[in-house]
Structure formats: C-alpha cells, structure tokens
Amino acid sequence: MDKFEAFEKLKEYSKNLSAVSYEEVYDLLKNGIKYIPIPLAKVKKKAYIDRVRPNKGETLFKHIDELGYIKDKNIIENHLTSFGRANCPHQVMFYGALETSLIDKQRLTAIAETSHIFRKPGIDCIDGELYTISRWEIQDEFLVVEIVFSEYALNNNPEIAQSFENQKKLLQEHNLDKKEMDFHLDFLKFISEEFSKKVSSNDDYKISAAYTNIALLHPDVNGICYPSVQTEYFGVNIVLTPETVDKYLKPIICSTQIVYKKGLKSLIANGKNYCKDIDINKDIDWKEHDKSILTDKNQVITHLEK
Structure with missing residues (x-):
C-alpha cells in the first residue's frame, strides 16, 4: 500500500x-x-497562554500546580480516560489559548473550550459557575505544528488564512511536483478538518490524537496549535507537552471568573479573587477585588437579556 x-x-x-x-x-x-506533512510555526517569546480550570463550588485552588497540567496520578488513571482533540486516554497534555486579533481577551477562548455550559447547547446557568484562569508567559520561542488548513477556519479567521498562505509558500520552496503538492495540501486540509470538526463522540478524536503523537516524535515539535471550534474558529488553541511547559512557560497571574448563560446569551464576569504575582514555591496568595462584583441575579438577567 x-x-x-x-x-x-x-x-x-x-x-x-x-x-x-x-x-x-x-x-x-x-x-x-x-512521511506525514508537519507544518511548523514559532510561538514567540513573551507571548501569553491562558488556561482555565473549573472550580468545585466556591473552593479556590491552593497551588499553581492545580492550574497547570494534571499531575495527580489518581486523576490520570481514573478520570483522564477519554480521547481529547490532541491526547489519548491517560495522556497528560497542557491545553490553553493564544491571543488573536479577533478575540481581544484570549481567556474567552479558554473558557469557551473548557466550560460545559458552552460545549452542551440548551444549558442555562443563571446562578453562575466559577472558573479560574491562569496566564503563562513564554520564556523563549519554540516550535509547534500549525493546523491551519481547515476550510471552516480559513473562511472565518483572516489570521489563519494568512498562516495558510505562509505554509503554502514554504511547501512551494521544496519544488514538489503537482501530484506531491496536491497530496500535501489535501492531507493537511483533511487533518485540519479533523482538528476543527464538532464531535459527537470522543472516538472522533482518534485521528487528531494520533497525528499529534506522531508529530511529537519530531525532535523540534513541542506541541500543536489549532483553531477553536467553540469560538467558531475566531480563537486559537495550543496544546503542549508537560516537558515544554516546564521548560518554556512561567505562570504569572491568575483570577476567578463567573460564567452565566441563558439561552444563546452568555456573560463572563470577574470573580472575587485574583493573584497578581505567582510564586511556584508557595501557595497562591489570593486577594479580593476592591470593586463590586456582579452577583445580583436580577442584574445578571438584565445583562443576559440585552
């Protein structure tokens, strides 16, 4: 074959x-x-990645380790049991969101990808659900695989369309004949659509997870970036190995956010707590906002009905 x-x-x-x-x-x-095509892109130094974790009720996370990639062996063995878009069962990866010009606050992408309120249509949440966002600063540039060939994403996001053109130019520099060029483009479009599709079962992630793990065999590859399905491809997700997180990322701030939803309308408001300076050797030093926080249910409904 x-x-x-x-x-x-x-x-x-x-x-x-x-x-x-x-x-x-x-x-x-x-x-x-x-020899599967692997289009590479640089993630720049001093860029930020936002990552989101759902809180259990009102309980605050104690240490930054709880906000990074999963380290608890019990959770890995007993709860991390399904395929994800870029991971196999029991495989630990760090999922986050990158900044784009179309979504000025990348935490919105991270929340949309994490919150079950957005992932499952028909769910209302007037009382609000608490999430914690952590921001991680990239200490030095590194390479990831750029998944930018999906027709859905190309039509919705001009930044992705530009990345697609850049990747095409890189392919053309290899002087491939037409048959090889067509194969490369068709394959990359197919893989991109596997990363971009809305799934009905975790089995639907098998191809994107397999591609990720093969791409990670490349000595220069540290992860994958791909358009966010939950934001209609306006946002961009990034998935990194734990080794990459330890080597290149530094957690700098974190804060709580409350997500409300009614019908098709949603509202993301500041929670009460934040930490402006994370020390990885200490517990998170949570502070409370001085300004008032939106908690009145009638005010929430008013915002949702605007």
Missing part, C-alpha cells in the same frame, strides 16, 4: 472512528502514509 492508498483508507476510517482502534489509525498514519 502506497501513501495515496493509505490516505484514502484513512478517509474511510474517519467516517466511523468508533469502528476502528486508535492503534489502527496510528499505524496507518505512521507506517502507511509514513
């Missing part, structure tokens, strides 16, 4: 991923297609 036949078989797999194993998908990518 050559790579063109393997690619056609992968497309067939994608139609019903619950019927094939992850190992079959991984093997087809790694040993069938073999």
Whole structure:
C-alpha cells in the first residue's frame, strides 16, 4: 500500500472512528502514509497562554500546580480516560489559548473550550459557575505544528488564512511536483478538518490524537496549535507537552471568573479573587477585588437579556 492508498483508507476510517482502534489509525498514519506533512510555526517569546480550570463550588485552588497540567496520578488513571482533540486516554497534555486579533481577551477562548455550559447547547446557568484562569508567559520561542488548513477556519479567521498562505509558500520552496503538492495540501486540509470538526463522540478524536503523537516524535515539535471550534474558529488553541511547559512557560497571574448563560446569551464576569504575582514555591496568595462584583441575579438577567 502506497501513501495515496493509505490516505484514502484513512478517509474511510474517519467516517466511523468508533469502528476502528486508535492503534489502527496510528499505524496507518505512521507506517502507511509514513512521511506525514508537519507544518511548523514559532510561538514567540513573551507571548501569553491562558488556561482555565473549573472550580468545585466556591473552593479556590491552593497551588499553581492545580492550574497547570494534571499531575495527580489518581486523576490520570481514573478520570483522564477519554480521547481529547490532541491526547489519548491517560495522556497528560497542557491545553490553553493564544491571543488573536479577533478575540481581544484570549481567556474567552479558554473558557469557551473548557466550560460545559458552552460545549452542551440548551444549558442555562443563571446562578453562575466559577472558573479560574491562569496566564503563562513564554520564556523563549519554540516550535509547534500549525493546523491551519481547515476550510471552516480559513473562511472565518483572516489570521489563519494568512498562516495558510505562509505554509503554502514554504511547501512551494521544496519544488514538489503537482501530484506531491496536491497530496500535501489535501492531507493537511483533511487533518485540519479533523482538528476543527464538532464531535459527537470522543472516538472522533482518534485521528487528531494520533497525528499529534506522531508529530511529537519530531525532535523540534513541542506541541500543536489549532483553531477553536467553540469560538467558531475566531480563537486559537495550543496544546503542549508537560516537558515544554516546564521548560518554556512561567505562570504569572491568575483570577476567578463567573460564567452565566441563558439561552444563546452568555456573560463572563470577574470573580472575587485574583493573584497578581505567582510564586511556584508557595501557595497562591489570593486577594479580593476592591470593586463590586456582579452577583445580583436580577442584574445578571438584565445583562443576559440585552
């Protein structure tokens, strides 16, 4: 089987991923297609990544370790049991959101991707749910795989369209013949759509998870960035390995946010607590905002009905 036949078989797999194993998908990518295209992009020094964790009721997180990638072995073994868009069951990854010009506050992307209120339509939450956002500063530039070939994302986000053009130019510099060029573009569009699709089952993540793990075998690859499905591709997500987080990221601030929702309207308001200077060797030094926080239910409803 050559790579063109393997690619056609992968497309067939994608139609019903619950019927094939992850190992079959991984093997087809790694040993069938073999040399899969990996478009690289730099994540710049001093850029920020926002990450969100849901709180349990009103309880505040105690240490920054609780806001980073999962370290609790019990959670990894007993709760991290499903495929994610860029991870296998029991595989720890760091999910966050990058800044884009279309969403001025990247925490909105992180909340939209994390909150079940947004992920499951038809859920109202007038009382609000508490989330904690942490911001991580990149200490030195590094490379990730850039997933920017999805038609959905290209149509919605001009920044992604520009990245797509840049990646096409890089491909053209390799002087590929038409058949090879078409294969590369078709494959990257297919993979991008796997990262961009709205899923009905965690099995639907098998191809994107397998591609991520194969791409991470590249010595220069530290993670994946791809458009945010929950923000209609206006935002950009980033997924990093724990090793990359430890080497390149520094947590600098965190704060609580409250998410309200009624019908199609939502409201994200500041919570009571924040920490402006995180020390990884100490517990989080939570402070309370001096200004009033939106907690009155009638005011919340008024905002949601505007």
